[in-house]
Amino acid sequence: MTTYAALLRGINVGGNKKVPMAELRALLQESGHGAVRTYLQSGQAVFTSDHGDEETLAAELTAAIERRFGFSADVIVRGHEYLRAVAEACPFPAADLQPKQLHVTYFSAPVDAARFAGIDQPAFLPEEFRLGDRVLYLYAPDGLGRSKLAEQLSRPRLTKDLIATSRNWNTVLKLVEMTAPAHP
Template structure:
């Protein structure tokens, strides 16, 4: 079985697309996923599956959410190995907790086209810096994400890919949760 970290985009935000985590876990288990656990109410999931493709896992969950809850939600799945690699490749250096609150990971569903990456890397923004990899945009927001021009929608538009963003703390928590799942 493969361990996955799964991210849902845009649930339980401003009272829209509400999903109780207990109902989400029950739905995922009914779809054949095991050792399902969630972190906070914004759609962060750790689970195991016999399905070997992250894209297929995303499709199964996306269809399950539509059938069960009646709305379309972008779903991004990464294997636990991919997750560890994304964190290991981060250009962020460990500092104090205040610094880590300015670090964000814009996780990409697919690899953007090289031309779009090159064009975006030419742009610069006050108080924001980013590094683009094949699977993630590492974003530093000096003034915090709430005031950032380079938000999730910005990167989706510029790179023409589906993405979802998580802060450093959430990334590390999901990493720890993934370590707790058995290897069998």
């Protein structure tokens, strides 16, 4: 049995694409998954499954959401080991920063630096970004809402053919904790 986190993109934002967390938990349970929990209202669910891989589970959940709620929502599914590795590989001094200053954008597939080569990073300092394994780490000292670099990074041409969904550092760490194997 593997524990996964499902990251839903663009739900419960501005009154659009409403997915109540109780209904999301029920949907995952009805789909045969166990130990279902959600975190916040912004689209994180943790569950156990003994069938499928991350891509298959994401596709199944995407289809189930569309059937249940009548709209499409992009979903990325990742297991504990990956989530832990992402947190451990952070290129910024996370322990020294406020959680609102550090964000991780999870991608549905690997990305290479060439995709972001057109961004003049020095022009955005002190904001910075670094790529990792299917993730982008963003340091935005004034928070995401004021970040000019985040605005550039979210342009459709940079995320073409990808699902991309961002989480703040508190959520990144909470998902690592929630997906960790239980110890007796």
